[in-house]
Amino acid sequence: KVDKDDIVGNIPDKQLTLQQFDENFDKFCYPPRSLCPDHKIKACIWMYEDLGLISKFHISMHTLVHFILMVRKGYREPPYHNWDHAFSVMHHAYLLAKNLELNDKLSDLEIIALLTACICHDVDHRGTNNAFQVNSKSALASLYSSEGSVLERHHFAQTVCILSTSGCNIFENMKRKDYAQTLDLIKNIILATDVATHLQIMPQLEDLAKNGLNLSSKNHRMLLLSLCMTASDLSDQTKNWKTTKNTSKLIYKEFFSQGDLEKRMGNLPAIINDRERACVPQLQINFIEHIALPAYKVLANLFAEYIEVYERVQRNLKRWRLVEKEFLSRGLPNNDSLDFLT
Numbered sequence: 001k002v003d004k005d006d007i008v009g010n011i012p013d014k015q016l017t018l019q020q021f022d023e024n025f026d027k028f029c030y031p032p033r034s035l036c037p038d039h040k041i042k043a044c045i046w047m048y049e050d051l052g053l054i055s056k057f058h059i060s061m062h063t064l065v066h067f068i069l070m071v072r073k074g075y076r077e078p079p080y081h082n083w084d085h086a087f088s089v090m091h092h093a094y095l096l097a098k099n100l101e102l103n104d105k106l107s108d109l110e111i112i113a114l115l116t117a118c119i120c121h122d123v124d125h126r127g128t129n130n131a132f133q134v135n136s137k138s139a140l141a142s143l144y145s146s147e148g149s150v151l152e153r154h155h156f157a158q159t160v161c162i163l164s165t166s167g168c169n170i171f172e173n174m175k176r177k178d179y180a181q182t183l184d185l186i187k188n189i190i191l192a193t194d195v196a197t198h199l200q201i202m203p204q205l206e207d208l209a210k211n212g213l214n215l216s217s218k219n220h221r222m223l224l225l226s227l228c229m230t231a232s233d234l235s236d237q238t239k240n241w242k243t244t245k246n247t248s249k250l251i252y253k254e255f256f257s258q259g260d261l262e263k264r265m266g267n268l269p270a271i272i273n274d275r276e277r278a279c280v281p282q283l284q285i286n287f288i289e290h291i292a293l294p295a296y297k298v299l300a301n302l303f304a305e306y307i308e309v310y311e312r313v314q315r316n317l318k319r320w321r322l323v324e325k326e327f328l329s330r331g332l333p334n335n336d337s338l339d340f341l342t
């Protein structure tokens with residue numbers, strides 16, 4: 001009888017840790033939302049470990065665990081912009097680092113900044129967008145509306161708060177210059193998750209895809225980090241149809257709740273927030289065509305290994321076109337149930 005321990009004993013430590021989640025954990029097809037809550041915390045630790053960042057930056061395990069728990073606590077529970085979203089975004093950045101071998105294009109400092117920005121990028125999100133902050137004259141708007149990117153500036157401010165909480169500063173053993181550079185990178189990477197900012201830099205990203213990446217250019221490195229961030233923020237679109245469909249239910253639940261709130265405040269919501277006017281398949285097709293697909297196309301142009309991911313987004317877009325036909329054939333948009341999503 002072969003004893004279990006004999007088998008376990010023979011698997012090299014790294015592989016064993018990978019298998020504790022799923023042997024596809026580090027593949028683009030893996031759906032991070034399927035990981036159970038407890039394993040999400042362990043997986044965050046593992047991702048820093050597996051990219052060699054814990055030893056490189058002398059991060060104490062105690063501090064890393066405290067940091068991850070504080071970040072999780074920093075998230076509220078709106079339908080979409082919650083801890084599960086943050087975890088799935090960080091996981092995609094980990095996949096990029098691992099499968100595109102970013103470590104021979106970006107420094108360890110840039111990679112730990114990207115990973116940390118991802119897990120923190122939506123912390124304390126209220127389930128309402130920047131326009132709502134300004135229109136409702138929220139506290140965040142009074143703080144940040146003069147500079148724009150209201151929510152994203154708040155997410156960064158919260159990140160700094162978490163890092164300056166005793167026992168949570170994972171960068172505490174960095175040299176002062178590196179610490180300052182890491183914080184500056186995290187700030188710019190989180191600011192890149194404002195849709196308006198992303199649309200502004202799209203022409204530069206397309207230029208990058210056409211003329212190639214010049215890694216000695218600081219601007220190109222920042223563009224690549226911003227693109228990795230936004231590609232990770234949208235990564236639910238890169239998984240199977242079940243994930244994409246479920247994500248839409250969550251996002252529009254959140255968007256329509258904002259619209260309900262705006263109606264109660266006497267304001268007319270944008271179509272995307274108005275459950276009586278929105279046609280979800282049409283909105284999803286627009287979003288994927290104009291925002292998601294162009295971003296993934298640039299990344300696929302820069303890295304051949306990423307073409308399979310781009311193709312999966314294309315497949316989801318095709319599926320939305322079928323759903324749209326079905327949806328319209330049923331007459332007036334009726335999003336109440338959102339269960340039309342077969």
Ligand SMILES: Cc1nc2ccc(C(=O)NCC(C)C)cc2n2c(-c3cc(OC(C)(C)C)ccc3Cl)nnc12
Binds near residue numbers: 194230
């Ligand atoms: C499935 C899916 N549909 C969406 C449909 C519409 C919009 C939206 O904001 N439309 C406003 C008009 C003016 C364009 C966002 C959507 N969206 C995002 C998202 C991405 C973000 O920023 C980056 C990553 C930089 C694009 C920031 C916030 C969010 Cl919620 N994530 N998933 C989605």
Ligand SMILES: [Mg+2]
Binds near residue numbers: 193
């Ligand atoms: Mg955001």
Ligand SMILES: [Zn+2]
Binds near residue numbers: 085121122193
């Ligand atoms: Zn996000």
